[in-house]
Amino acid sequence: MRQIDALTAAVIDEAIRIHRELGPGLFESVYESILAGRLDALGMRIERQLTLPVEFDGKRFDAAFRVDMRVEGCLVLEIKAVDQLSKAHERQLITYLRLMKQPVGLLLNFSGATMKEGIRRMVNNYAPD
Numbered sequence: 001m002r003q004i005d006a007l008t009a010a011v012i013d014e015a016i017r018i019h020r021e022l023g024p025g026l027f028e029s030v031y032e033s034i035l036a037g038r039l040d041a042l043g044m045r046i047e048r049q050l051t052l053p054v055e056f057d058g059k060r061f062d063a064a065f066r067v068d069m070r071v072e073g074c075l076v077l078e079i080k081a082v083d084q085l086s087k088a089h090e091r092q093l094i095t096y097l098r099l100m101k102q103p104v105g106l107l108l109n110f111s112g113a114t115m116k117e118g119i120r121r122m123v124n125n126y127a128p129d
Contacts, residue, residue, distance in 0.1 A: 004075060004103060007044075007071060007072055008104060008106065008121065010039075010044075011035075011106060012106070014035060014039060015106075015108050015110070015115055016115045016116070017038075018034055018035060018038065018110070019110055019114070019115035019118075022034070024081070024110060024112060025081075025111070026081065026110070027081060028068075028079050028080060028110075031079055031108075031110045032069065032079045035069070035079070035108075036048055044071050044072055045072050046070075047069065047071075047073075048069050049067070049068065049069075050066065050067040051065070051066055051067075052064060052066065052099055052100060065095075065099070067096050067100070070100075074102060075102075076093065076097055076100065076102050076104070077106050078092065078096065078105065078107050079108050079110070080107065080108065080109040080110070080118070081109065082109060084109075085107060085118065089109075090122060093107050093120075093122045094122055097122060097123075097124035098124055102124060103125065105121075105122045105124075106120070107122060
């Protein structure tokens with residue numbers, strides 16, 4: 001597994017590159033597909049549209065959530081194409097991290113004027129090496 005901070009930096013670099021070339025205005029699914037293709041071309045292991053079950057009150061609810069992407073089995077990506085990120089988007093990613101027992105996630109919104117304003121790094125009990 002790649003070091004998570006280096007992995008995070010590589011994903012952000014690719015997101016910025018995609019945003020510079022394509023700009024805002026496309027559907028989330030387009031950005032997700034292109035980002036997955038770029039990361040795959042760099043040799044990263046990509047899982048897309050992961051279904052996430054939830055257990056509650058002794059019962060299992062399959063496919064309760066759908067996570068956009070997981071990179072190298074440890075970095076969760078939630079892709080957005082919205083006017084502005086909200087606290088609800090952040091809570092969504094934190095919930096995914098907690099339920100998946102994953103340390104770090106990126107919330108990437110491709111609809112801003114610049115990609116930098118659309119990046120949020122969220123952590124779940126993560127301590128760097």
